[in-house]
Amino acid sequence: MKAQNLPVDYTEKVKAKIMGWGADIVGVADAEPLKALRTDPPDLLNPFTRAISIAVQMPVAVFEMISDKPTPIYASVYQTANRILDEIAFRTAIMLQTDGFFSLPIPASQVLDKKDWYGAISHKAVARMAGLGWQGKNLLLITPRYGSRVRLATILTKAPLNADAPVENRCGKCTSCKDACPVGAIKGVTTQSHYESRDEAMFFSRCAEKLEEDFAKLPEIGTQICGICIKVCPFGRKKD
Ligand code: B12
Structure with a gap:
């Protein structure tokens, strides 16, 4: 399909399909600002103009079972x-x-650099630029509805989709994740936008180790x- 033959609501049609397949949130980011990210390979984003971010929510109950360490149920549900x-x-x-647009799915949880801990591209950065949520004090993507209890994936594409805009950080004075770690x-x-490095938000090696x-x-x-900093995030933490 050529761009000029696309239905006017092509972006909405694509999003509706993705939601129908089981995503809980979907958004579209302009790929251009994302080119400042470290990617693997370095030219990963070159052929693409848009990055679609998808999130699936996680069951709140799985996190409520966590006290001071991850549980086997969390390991399986993850x-x-x-x-x-x-x-x-x-x-x-x-x-x-099939519609004629070169597109690449990026796996949810593939680690490519196990020394410095990097994937192909940061799903959180894509999700933030696609308006799914903001980068919280725990460095994770926080969504208004589910908190950080979402997992993410990305599809890079040349499809001429309408891009969404980032949303404001709503962490405010909350320190629940800091207190619980x-x-x-x-x-x-x-x-208000994103951390320049992981170390700005975290003593990163403490978490990774x-x-x-x-x-x-x-x-x-x-x-x-x-799972502990995910559990305590007040956004979407309904227990009943
Ligand atoms: C390697 C990895 C790890 C490593 C390193 C973590 C890390 N913080 O980088 C280890 C093993 C330690 C780890 C731990 C965890 N991880 Co992990 N991990 C990944 C993986 C595979 C790659 C991350 C990566 O490349 N990071 C590189 C750094 C530099 O990027 P970053 O952390 O996103 O932060 C930068 C960008 O976001 C940037 N940014 C944000 N917006 C923008 C916008 C623009 C324009 C630019 C230029 C930059 C930018 O600012 C940040 C600072 O530089 C991703 C999957 C993926 N491909 O994204 C999952 C992922 C980040 N992990 C995830 C989770 C949930 C966790 C854990 C909570 C473990 C768990 N499952 O219980 C912990 C928590 C760690 C924490 N608080 O950050 C989720 C996060 C979901 C969410 N809601 O945010 C992801 C996205 C997996 C998924 N499919 O959902 N993880």
Whole structure:
């Protein structure tokens, strides 16, 4: 399909399809400002003009079961969320490709640099620029409706979609994540746009080392997860 033959509401049609496949939030970012991000490969974004961000919510109850360490149920549900996201991203890329637009799904949770901890592109940065939420004090993407209890994936595309705009940071004076972090990794600094580096928001190595050296080695966990700063975020924390 050529851009000039597209229905006027093509962006809305694409978003509705993605929601129908199980996403809870979808937004579109202009790819241009994202070119300032470190990506793997470095020219990852070159062919693309838009980045679609998709989020699936996580069950609140899974996090309410967490007290001081990740639970085996969280470890399993985390994998399920990644599978759902990867499938939606795959289907979206194929749908856009069928419509004539070069498109690439970026896996939900693939780590490409295990020394410095980088993926192909930061899903949080894409989600923030696509208006899904803001970058909270815990460095995570916080959405008004689900807090940080969302997992994310990205589809890079040449489809001429209308881009959304970032939303305002609403963390305010809240320090719930900083107070709850078992290794004191969160500094409690807020940003109106985004942090220049992870270290501006966190004592990053404290978080990474706790996850790698302790939590990932627990029985039935096996991966770098925690969940505590996600659990305590007041946005969307309904228990009934
Ligand atoms: C490697 C990795 C890790 C590493 C390193 C984490 C890190 N902070 O980078 C380890 C193993 C420690 C880790 C831990 C966790 N992770 Co992790 N991780 C990833 C992974 C695979 C890559 C992250 C990456 O490349 N980061 C690079 C850094 C520099 O980017 P960043 O953290 O996003 O921060 C920068 C940008 O966002 C930038 N930015 C923001 N907006 C904009 C806009 C523009 C224009 C620009 C230029 C920049 C910019 O500002 C920040 C500072 O530079 C992503 C998946 C992915 N591909 O994104 C998941 C991901 C970030 N992890 C996730 C989660 C949930 C976690 C944990 C909570 C564990 C858990 N599951 O319980 C912890 C929490 C850590 C924390 N508080 O930050 C989720 C976050 C979801 C959310 N709601 O935000 C992701 C997105 C996975 C997913 N599919 O949902 N993770």
